[in-house]
Amino acid sequence: MIAAMWDRLRLFNIGELLAHRGRTLLSMVVMGVSAGLLVAVFSISGSITGSVDKLTRSLGGDAVLEITGVTDAGFDQALLQQIRSTTGVGTAVPMVRQGIGSGESRALLIGADASIAQLGNDLGGSLDAQAGKLLTAANGVLVGSAMGHHEGDRVRFGAVDTTVVGVIDAETSAKVNGGHIVIATLPVAQKIADHTGKLDSVQILAAPGADVDALRSALTGVVAGRAVVADPDLRSAQAGGSVQLVRYSTLASSAAALIVSAFLIYNAMSMAVAQRRPMLSLLRAIGGRRMPMVLGLLVEAALLGLIGGLVGSVVGIFMGRVSIGRLPAAIVQSVESRTEYMVPGYAIPVALAACVLASVAAAAIAARQVYKVAPIEALAPVGTSSADAVKPLLRWAALAAGLAAIVAGVFIANADIGRLSLAAISTSIAGAVLVCFAATGPIVRVIGAVSRLFGAPGALGATTVERAPRRVWATAMTVMIGVTAVVAMGNASRDMVDAAGSTFEGLGRTDVFVSATAMEQFPTGPILPADLKDKLRAVPGVEDAGAAQMAFATLGRGRVMLQGYEGGVARSSALEGTTEADLARMARGEGVVISRDVARQLDVSVGSTLQLPTPTGIHDVTVLRVVPYFSAIAGIVVLDLDILRQWYQRSGETIIGVDFVPGADPDVVLAAVRAAVPAEFQVETGASALAAISGSIRQGSSISAAILWIVVLVATVALLNTLMLSVLERRRELGVLRAMGTSRRFLLRSVLAEAAGIGFVGAALGLVVGSGVHYLATVALGNAISIDIAYRPSPLLLIYAVVALALALLGSIPPAVRAARLPIVEAIALD
Template structure:
């Protein structure tokens, strides 16, 4: 039986080719993901291992550079700072070889066009610390001299090259305040992986760096190198003994601890990426299951007489089952090995692509872990064998005499009735859970919605054979009208074997359901943001800093810009109201109503001028507040008071829970966070006003001046990028689904040779045969697509309902144009998939086909 099974694989290798390709693609996705993530993770670990080579102990002040007041009682204890005295005390320790005071923060560099070089999150600023020779070993000079005054800086070599700058040039830099023009005195190199991976580095002398990034005399951290013979832990104890007792939140860590934390962070990042990619690989493999099961079901049906003959000459049912499973095993092993090799190539290609598009990304040799090999082969083989189990069991149930008398054994009515009953029960149960969870309109409904959607999807897959008849019947008249006899035949062929149609369409259903769900969710969130921006913002421009941390000086400069009629810095904070934390946003009361337009439910926005607060409707409901209510507030540890509610407004994703006047906020917290400045011009938005604002900030490269449309476009850009990435990852599943359609049609053509021959004999020409096969493919594809689009839309609606508690203005928006495009593309997919099978069908010899046994 085993020899027979292997001979069958070789005998039907053409019919199994597409199935093998589906398995290959799925396993290649798995192995490629594992190889790429392991390689990238190892390369990053090797690169970042250099970060702390000269650090035995690092003392860090997390609050350095923050202008916000203490957020809690622990923060309130932190009155100490890292100063020159701290550095000298640590350097004098018996176990310390040297200690270095480090100043660090954000400094962006403008190119010659006024744009920021690199990304803001990787723009670093720091202090150049010369030794007795006048050089800093941490940043070797390759050209020029060290910066020595407030108007001098040094840049890393890569940044200088990107900007086209040379020693002696005047360049523009910016932190959280107005931009400054400074002289480039030196160019340095560094092995800091944050810089070598594409970041920018701007160095100033220590005093200038402290003034720009911290406060005079303050350091962000102190790095200490141990003397030979002193362990890191011993030095850590020594450092802890000299730190001020009121240091509160100072962090002290050894170099080994820092390296371990860094390795853990890298592993977490790559594991997250690996998990996401593997989810899509699993989706692809899940789609492959339908193709594999469909293929073996059709092979069993086509070999009915052969299997019956084996039974007649003594083969047992278990032997027939094993023979089919051995075929699946052989196919799974061969395709999985090929998938593993293809995945290694994919991993290498992804690494090269990342390195080419991000030149600073670390690279290294491919990492092919034993786990990758084992997982890929085991997953591929298991998926293939398990998919063939049901077809194998069906093969074993073929009665020898009955099977030899018929070439086709359609599903019995009884089996379809049982299937439909089971599918209906599962579907109704799943839909009931979804509706119950969605009705809660809160996060508590996410579990029942998730479970319900899973059950509903399974139930609908079970019911696909039942659904195929009425859904496909809807297009019957249209097919007959447009394509005549080939159209009628295509419709009948599509519903003749509902099991096969369902299995073929299921692959597309999965892909379209996921794509549709993502699209509807994206459109809903985009619509929510659009409405929030449109309804709440009356200002002409929203001025922000890339770092999100404005200074009062910058806000004042914007207010004085020519053409500005009204402006207000926006302060943000978190306070406890009646013991519960809530977000607070502050505006200048005089111009508030000209810049912001919350939809008032009760009270008046003018209450801000009387020192009262406005609260959103959700908070008012939770805290039982109304106009005139007094609410107890803890502004920061040790500071409490009572504020009066002057108005309640409708919740909005773009507006905070509590609104109040900036003058009231500064009475309680002087250093609240400035996030943006809202501006209204005397003559509305204009290019002149925008440039005036930019000029007021010194043409700061990190300042963004955005209109409402710019804010919408910015969000849509991020959302579109995320959706396109998801579509790209789901593309593999769609490709596999197309392979399934091709495979089914090709095998169906072989199975229906006699029928096609008879059609040709009674007058249907080659063109009619091609049209019949193509239309059948289009009908099956559209059937799967329609079910997928409906399922995806329903899933998105249910998920949206569970988000309403946190996003009260979120509503389900159905992008009909995009969904119709998906259906049109599904039709094209069906047409493309039928090209080769249709061609093969039209080329069949009439006489040979009619006499086919």
């Protein structure tokens, strides 16, 4: 049985794939593109979360719980004794975990005591061998092999001059932050991080027989909001939030590519059926059963999807590696670990499964066109077969399902469900395709009418269109989806970038910003020198200098960005429109301003009481305002600067805003400011900071934009396949026309007229559907990133559609040339 099935596949299916290498290669390439896009998207998000998870496991070892600081300021070391005395705690390992340096020199500082050996983590063996060296020199440190230092080197970390007493071997250090680590005793690490008397983390090993849930509750009571008690995977979950928007938007574009690929496989399988019709008809006539034929075609399609997916997955791995380098700096810098490129274990299997399922589903529809007819009917052209006719019940069902999907898309887009709102985009496009399926007849007739506008050649092309409505509809939908994706997502992304940039317009009104890191990375540290603000105020031409501070903090299981401001110089745009009464309440610690996503996550609104965990305990505050704010990485909680300093024990500031005296020469004052600021700190004008942040946002959307144009190229291949199928089906007809004296030019124009009908109608539908989806996308994106995005139809909408149509019509050239060059004798001899 198995041998017979293999022989049948080898003779009738695999042999045909090898005989028509061009079509097979095109189908596999398109499926490969879809697989590559999916693998790349999964790899981008997987690299961020995977790097954090790898670091957490490398340091945490066998720990069942971790107590972390609410912010990077950590928590009071005095809590350690209370934690260790809690019932159920076997071992409590204190740690300092702080990022030091920036850019390529960015590393993780780890400080611990001798109890770290009990964790059984990746550093255990190396530390046991070299731990004694840390006590042999003042301020001694161990460094990872990737740091480029050697034993005996004197290196300055933070404000401390240290001595490298050992280098951790490459195999061990590579497991922890890619080897970019600095390890010191707890007191030395606290000096380097300026964390005297503070801890960042306590890893908890449970006592034998202890219940972890009960232990978590007990520890939560002990820390009383001054720290966070959580499972070790909390850091990974928070890191995943920073890349969710990129992941969702690129997945939406990749899904469009996969849908277009499915239509292409449908056309490829229809082409295969058309070429094999004489053989299949003969097999049916001599008693061949339908099921083996159908299964053979499905296996053939599965092979196309599988092989194309495998090759595409390999390409996707490299695409993902390139894309990681294009992520906005704010995303990369917002996580604790250095981002190492890694492909999640599920990425390739999911991509392969998607490609195979799409191929098999498309082939099943194509198989129905011929295999579910009588043997004598299979000899007729596809367009005259009853399998090509759509039953009225199916049309009405498709119409109802399509309208329901569109209504669901509108509801999802307007529902305040955060990033899940982006599902409205794919839902509404799917609904539009179903409605168009119900309207297959009218669409095909319009395509024929457009073709007839091109005279006698167009009339010939129109008859071909009307004889194969299913295939023509599928191609028109391919063009429609390509145009829809570019028009809708291209314009929505532009609107999003404009709206996100307006969130930060307040930056442009400040003349100069001074910070430890570039402004587009959200400066959350290190703290600037205590006397720097006064120095800047004394610079000639400076009218005033105001301080601000940003810090990531844990709120619930999520992460928010705390923002504290003083005066009017460094004030956030989130505070614009806030009344003086509300500002006074903020100054007294009675209220905060939060972004929409934080309000959604915590289910609070204006007037609600919000409990803020801080190193000084839990503070109850009132939500004064809920504001739109670009929250691609984290939502915001805005406090008065002095309150932030007191509650979160973060003295100083991370940003200083400087205003110039009206009429002063900006270049002269800027030069004086630069001279007053230490070289290791950043000095940026407000205009350049605004441009950098806007550019970073635009960079984040560029990956999705690139995928959209790939979708258009896939649509081009689909049109080429459809028209090539048209030529193959009409070889005898075209040969007879040539024998009767029809010119090559006439046949070429007839194929081009057919292409024009399909392309123009598909593009027009794409323009209409794309405009509607563009509106839904702006609403959905607004809910996803918690800002108001204005729907702005642009003349670029028409340009996008025309360019997409032009690319699609390029696919008509090869089959048109083939029709014109068809040998007369060979064509007539067919059949």
